[in-house]
Amino acid sequence: MIRFDAVTKTYAGGARAVAEFSLTIPSHHTTVFVGSSGSGKTTLLRMVNRMVDPTSGRVWIDDQDVAQVDPVGLRRSIGYVLQQGGLLPHRTVLDNVATVAVLNGTPKPRARALALEMLERVGLDPALSGRYPAQLSGGQQQRVGVARALAPDPNILLMDEPFGAVDPIVRRELQEELLRLQRELGKTILFVTHDIDEAFRLGDEVVVLRTGGEVAQCGTPEEILAHPADDFVRHFIGIDAAHAGSAGGEAEARLLTTRDVDGQRIVFDGSGRPLGVLEQ
Numbered sequence: 001m002i003r004f005d006a007v008t009k010t011y012a013g014g015a016r017a018v019a020e021f022s023l024t025i026p027s028h029h030t031t032v033f034v035g036s037s038g039s040g041k042t043t044l045l046r047m048v049n050r051m052v053d054p055t056s057g058r059v060w061i062d063d064q065d066v067a068q069v070d071p072v073g074l075r076r077s078i079g080y081v082l083q084q085g086g087l088l089p090h091r092t093v094l095d096n097v098a099t100v101a102v103l104n105g106t107p108k109p110r111a112r113a114l115a116l117e118m119l120e121r122v123g124l125d126p127a128l129s130g131r132y133p134a135q136l137s138g139g140q141q142q143r144v145g146v147a148r149a150l151a152p153d154p155n156i157l158l159m160d161e162p163f164g165a166v167d168p169i170v171r172r173e174l175q176e177e178l179l180r181l182q183r184e185l186g187k188t189i190l191f192v193t194h195d196i197d198e199a200f201r202l203g204d205e206v207v208v209l210r211t212g213g214e215v216a217q218c219g220t221p222e223e224i225l226a227h228p229a230d231d232f233v234r235h236f237i238g239i240d241a242a243h244a245g246s247a248g249g250e251a252e253a254r255l256l257t258t259r260d261v262d263g264q265r266i267v268f269d270g271s272g273r274p275l276g277v278l279e280q
């Protein structure tokens, strides 16, 4: 369990990224923070591994106040995946994945063997393990980033727009892969995105944020779709037909309609495009 207890972050210069944010993130689930740019998602995520310290308030992991934990040890015990992979450019793929285990005292051959297993687990061809990050595609680099984060077998995985820089098809593949991995591993995943479709696809729980880290709504995707809390959420999730597609620039038009055509019930999206057939 991760618990944010009335955390506020005011950056030097006075920007208040997050104000009095409180939320409990359940263990072994995927929780997605979704919101437009500047809503404080990254700030909140980084409070968990102390890359950002709150100006006030506390973050707890189970019964441990993270402010009392050595930041270096904390960061090594929590997986972290960034949009740009954050891989070490002069190390091979294998060594990138093995690094944390080596730092934690695992002998190099063992760390490399574990790294190879992890690369296979995230669906990367082991033949690529001797390459350098620049010799991989964006999607492959992100798989390495996920393998590296998972290699030390952390309980918590923080993912900050990890699939934001790859094309939509690869993005979809990476999302499917993460869902598969999570079914096997059951980590506590905190995932940040500005893309509501990604949030609904991946999140057991979705937290819709407004500016200042204010929670607009928190619930399962089904709950949010069934009962959007207000116009902001309706707009953001794209069930406000007039505005569908404008929230975050990418929301699919989600206000669906059905019409009978030759005895079949056909489903149409918000712009009138046929999507499929409704099973009777």
Ligand SMILES: Nc1ncnc2c1ncn2[C@@H]1O[C@H](COP(=O)(O)OP(=O)(O)OP(=O)(O)O)[C@@H](O)[C@H]1O
Residues within 6 Å of the ligand: 011, 012, 013, 015, 016, 017, 035, 036, 037, 038, 039, 040, 041, 042, 043, 044, 194
């Ligand atoms: N190091 C910093 N110094 C000053 N202001 C910052 C710093 N980091 C973030 N901010 C400000 O805090 C607010 C929240 O930023 P944050 O990166 O947490 O939002 P975000 O929702 O993750 O946005 P994005 O989707 O663009 O990454 C923004 O107004 C941002 O400009």
